[in-house]
């Protein structure tokens with residue numbers, strides 16, 4: 565599968581345990597954070613490495629492709 569240029573993340577807030585792992589692994593600058601100390605869900609991610617999805621211990625991060 566070709567890597568998308570830009571994705572938008574969704575987080576299942578009921579499952580999230582606020583471990584901070586997604587933020588720790590994210591290569592974005594500090595601004596890519598939600599008010600709940602997870603990766604941002606209100607702005608597109610133009611790196612789309614998806615490391616946050618891989619590291620989330622409760623696998624509650626998903627994404628939709630904004631720009632393929």
Ligand code: SF4
Nearest residue numbers: 580581583584586620
């Ligand atoms: S890695 Fe998953 S469980 Fe941890 S803060 Fe991020 S979304 Fe929540």
